[in-house]
Amino acid sequence: xxxxxxxxxxxxxxxxxxxxxxxxxxxxxxxxxxxxxxxxxxxxxxxxxxxxxxxxxxxxxxxxxxxxxxxxxxxxxxxxxxxxxxxxxxxxxxxxxxxxxxxxxxxxxxxxxxxxxxxxxxxxxxxxxxxxxxxxxxxxxxxxxxxxxxxxxxxxxxxx
Amino acid sequence: xxxxxxxxxxxxxxxxxxxxxxxxxxxxxxxxxxxxxxxxxxxxxxxxxxxxxxxxxxxxxxxxxxxxxxxxxxxxxxxxxxxxxxxxxxxxxxxxxxxxxxxxxxxxxxxxxxxxxxxxxxxxxxxxxxxxxxxxxxxxxxxxxxxxxxxxxxxxxxxxxxxxxxxxxxxxxxxxxxxxxxxxxxxxxxxxxxxxxxxxxxxxxxxxxxxxxxxxxxxxxxxxxxxxxxxxxxxxxxxxxxxxxxxxxxxxxxxxxxxxxxxxxxxxxxxxxxxxxxxxxxxxxxxxxxxxxxxxxxxxxxxxxxxxxxxxxxxxxxxxxxxxxxxxxxxxxxxxxxxxxxxxxxxxxxxxxxxxxxxxxxxxxxxxxxxxxxxxxxxxxx
Ligand SMILES: [Zn+2]
Numbered sequence: 001x002x003x004x005x006x007x008x009x010x011x012x013x014x015x016x017x018x019x020x021x022x023x024x025x026x027x028x029x030x031x032x033x034x035x036x037x038x039x040x041x042x043x044x045x046x047x048x049x050x051x052x053x054x055x056x057x058x059x060x061x062x063x064x065x066x067x068x069x070x071x072x073x074x075x076x077x078x079x080x081x082x083x084x085x086x087x088x089x090x091x092x093x094x095x096x097x098x099x100x101x102x103x104x105x106x107x108x109x110x111x112x113x114x115x116x117x118x119x120x121x122x123x124x125x126x127x128x129x130x131x132x133x134x135x136x137x138x139x140x141x142x143x144x145x146x147x148x149x150x151x152x153x154x155x156x157x158x159x160x
Numbered sequence: 161x162x163x164x165x166x167x168x169x170x171x172x173x174x175x176x177x178x179x180x181x182x183x184x185x186x187x188x189x190x191x192x193x194x195x196x197x198x199x200x201x202x203x204x205x206x207x208x209x210x211x212x213x214x215x216x217x218x219x220x221x222x223x224x225x226x227x228x229x230x231x232x233x234x235x236x237x238x239x240x241x242x243x244x245x246x247x248x249x250x251x252x253x254x255x256x257x258x259x260x261x262x263x264x265x266x267x268x269x270x271x272x273x274x275x276x277x278x279x280x281x282x283x284x285x286x287x288x289x290x291x292x293x294x295x296x297x298x299x300x301x302x303x304x305x306x307x308x309x310x311x312x313x314x315x316x317x318x319x320x321x322x323x324x325x326x327x328x329x330x331x332x333x334x335x336x337x338x339x340x341x342x343x344x345x346x347x348x349x350x351x352x353x354x355x356x357x358x359x360x361x362x363x364x365x366x367x368x369x370x371x372x373x374x375x376x377x378x379x380x381x382x383x384x385x386x387x388x389x390x391x392x393x394x395x396x397x398x399x400x401x402x403x404x405x406x407x408x409x410x411x412x413x414x415x416x417x418x419x420x421x422x423x424x425x426x427x428x429x430x431x432x433x434x435x436x437x438x439x440x441x442x443x444x445x446x447x448x449x450x451x452x453x454x455x456x457x458x459x460x461x462x463x464x465x466x467x468x469x470x471x472x473x474x475x476x477x478x479x480x481x482x483x484x485x486x487x488x489x490x491x492x493x494x495x496x497x498x499x500x501x502x503x504x505x506x507x508x509x510x511x512x513x514x515x516x517x518x519x520x521x522x523x524x525x526x527x528x529x530x531x532x533x534x535x536x537x538x539x540x541x542x
Pocket of ligand 1: 047048049050051052061062063064065
């Protein structure tokens with residue numbers, strides 16, 4: 001016997017909420033991105049009070065509530081402090097295209113920085129091949145292909 | 161518990177059509193650093209609460225106060241955001257201080273309208289199943305309200321245009337805004353129709369900017385400034401979401417918010433007791449409708465009052481001597497800018513736009529299409 005439940009029609013409306021944005025990088029991130037694009041260098045910002053070297057560079061030190069002012073060149077190498085292997089095809093919002101799983105995200109503390117930077121790891125996405133404390137090196141796109149966003153970083157390579 | 165709450169400092173950025181040079185934290189910090197500098201207060205030593213107003217959908221980021229946590233002093237401290245008009249920051253800051261929980265609150269509102277598209281953003285305010293498919297936005301909804309209001313009370317486009325002419329002329333005295341000038345009635349009525357009866361000049365233009373104010377308990381306020389601006393009364397009220405549930409020619413939510421604020425401020429005759437009104441003229445007709453909701457006159461009477469010069473810069477009750485929102489103030493920031501302008505008038509610090517001696521001022525802000533949520537703040541010198 002057919003239950004009443006089977007006859008209930010449920011309506012749902014498909015809709016894409018498509019809001020276009022153009023985000024201003026601002027004074028601090030513009031300098032960071034320009035250095036990365038033009039010179040392939042990473043710069044952090046240092047608080048004049050607590051001396052924390054912060055990434056991303058920003059106007060105010062959250063801890064001290066003073067204006068950050070000192071630009072510090074960081075190394076292109078650093079230490080892996082965390083990672084995950086992704087099995088979902090997460091979308092890049094600037095291209096609308098998914099990243100092909102499985103792949104690894106890693107958090108790397110660049111030499112000279114108190115903050116970490118998160119990006120892809122160019123490693124076989126197998127837990128046994130990745131370990132906290134690994135030394136990692138930034139791989140950038142070729143100069144002519146860099147546009148001034150975080151995609152100018154291809155990934156981190158393990159230092160062999 | 162504090163008996164009274166005062167505004168002790170006010171700062172605003174310049175409002176311009178586009179600020180591509182700053183992200184929204186840097187924009188907010190322009191106002192925050194100014195207000196801290198002018199009051200001599202520090203986040204660590206003095207500010208024990210922060211309330212900000214912004215919208216996720218405008219900022220393109222969920223929990224849009226994430227972006228301003230550092231600059232507002234919210235790191236490992238208390239900070240709350242309202243996805244509402246900036247006037248509600250004052251409402252909640254007042255409640256927090258009156259409760260005795262907080263002593264000194266930094267209130268902020270910030271928006272960069274230039275980074276997205278107002279029609280698309282505002283379309284998401286509509287119910288996705290019932291009305292969003294029509295493509296409705298705040299302008300088209302406002303046009304429905306304007307038409308209903310104008311036909312019910314037999315108000316002409318010429319009368320509405322008088323609001324535009326007055327506010328844009330007032331704006332020439334205001335160095336913080338960008339849409340200003342001396343226009344004739346013919347020029348206003350020649351402005352292209354966007355959604356009849358609303359013309360381009362009837363719409364507050366896209367703007368980027370921020371406003372920051374500091375509010376304190378009576379004890380704290382008297383230590384910080386010899387010119388405290390007292391919060392005499394506050395009120396807030398929601399109307400129905402669906403336009404079809406509302407009588408758009410009326411504004412019951414504003415009447416209720418105003419009644420609450422006036423009761424608290426012990427104002428019995430608003431028209432006689434209030435020296436100045438700063439209100440949210442997101443669309444020119446709203447200045448008339450909100451004046452009625454604020455009890456300055458009866459329903460349908462604000463047009464005549466305006467045409468007689470009652471609300472002019474030199475009139476008996478100046479309304480929006482700053483130029484209002486038509487002069488170019490960002491959405492969300494709008495109501496905090498109303499409060500800031502009212503406070504500056506009471507302090508006698510409004511520069512060329514100072515209207516004279518202001519003892520009692522009313523600031524009004526609204527959120528949502530056709531003024532769904534209303535907030536009224538009464539400010540006073542004593
Ligand atoms: Zn610091």
